[in-house]
Amino acid sequence: MGNKKLYKSFLERFLKNNVNFAADLTSAFENFDNDPELPVRMAHTLKGLAGNIGANDIQLAAKELEADLRTTSGENLNSLLRNVQEKLNVVFDSIETRLLSKDHDSTDSDFEKSDVLHELTALGKLLDDFDSEAGKKLVEIGDIPGFENKTAGLREKINNYEFEEASGLLRNIIKEMEKQDSAQLKNKP
Numbered sequence: 001m002g003n004k005k006l007y008k009s010f011l012e013r014f015l016k017n018n019v020n021f022a023a024d025l026t027s028a029f030e031n032f033d034n035d036p037e038l039p040v041r042m043a044h045t046l047k048g049l050a051g052n053i054g055a056n057d058i059q060l061a062a063k064e065l066e067a068d069l070r071t072t073s074g075e076n077l078n079s080l081l082r083n084v085q086e087k088l089n090v091v092f093d094s095i096e097t098r099l100l101s102k103d104h105d106s107t108d109s110d111f112e113k114s115d116v117l118h119e120l121t122a123l124g125k126l127l128d129d130f131d132s133e134a135g136k137k138l139v140e141i142g143d144i145p146g147f148e149n150k151t152a153g154l155r156e157k158i159n160n161y162e163f164e165e166a167s168g169l170l171r172n173i174i175k176e177m178e179k180q181d182s183a184q185l186k187n188k189p
Contacts, residue, residue: 005115006140007053009141009142010053011053011095012142013142014050014053014055014091014094014095015092015096017049018046018049018088019092020056021042021046021084021085021088022081022082022084022085022088023040024042025039025043025081026081027041027151029074029077032168039069040066040070043062043069043084044062044066044067045060045067046058046062046065046084047062047063047066048157050062053091055091056061056086057087057090057091058084058087058088058091061080061084062084062085064080064083065077065081065083065084068080068177083163102183116141116144116177117174117177117178118139119140119141119172120141120144120170120172121174122137122179123137123138123141123149123170124167124170124171124174127158127163127164127166127167127170128167130163131186132161133162134158134166135155135158135159138151138154138155138158144173144177147173147176147177147179150169150172150173151173152170154166154169154170154173157169
């Protein structure tokens with residue numbers, strides 16, 4: 001699977017989890033009495049995530065926003081949040097157009113699916129060995145396209161250290177993926 005696939009997964013999650021950042025932070029700030037630390041935590045989390053994906057402009061803007069929320073209770077919230085949103089929009093556009101375009105050829109798609117199957121097999125070995133690294137491996141793999149609900153169930157079993165049940169779920173996912181591959185091969189001219 002490699003670092004490229006993992007990085008792409010991080011970018012996809014970054015986009016999905018932060019697409020409404022400005023609205024979410026504004027709402028958290030307006031409901032300050034319920035959880036006064038929430039806006040600070042949100043800015044801090046964005047700062048860290050931006051650093052993880054190498055989005056230095058967002059990281060710096062989020063750092064300034066976090067500092068303002070900590071020291072002035074958001075006196076400059078509007079201008080700082082606008083700055084963060086501008087930086088986010090640039091990165092979101094880049095992620096959407098360059099990395100997540102749906103224009104993959106079938107060879108690339110087949111290659112990715114075989115990579116996922118390989119990683120799932122490695123996860124299965126960890127589960128069979130009752131190895132707690134299974135949780136990290138599933139995070140690396142991320143949600144499996146078309147199996148998001150089953151991936152969530154798998155994640156829950158692993159987080160609860162129910163490795164035997166998780167192994168059974170994983171075997172079912174792999175069988176279904178292989179069945180889909182087999183059906184696609186039959187349908188090709």
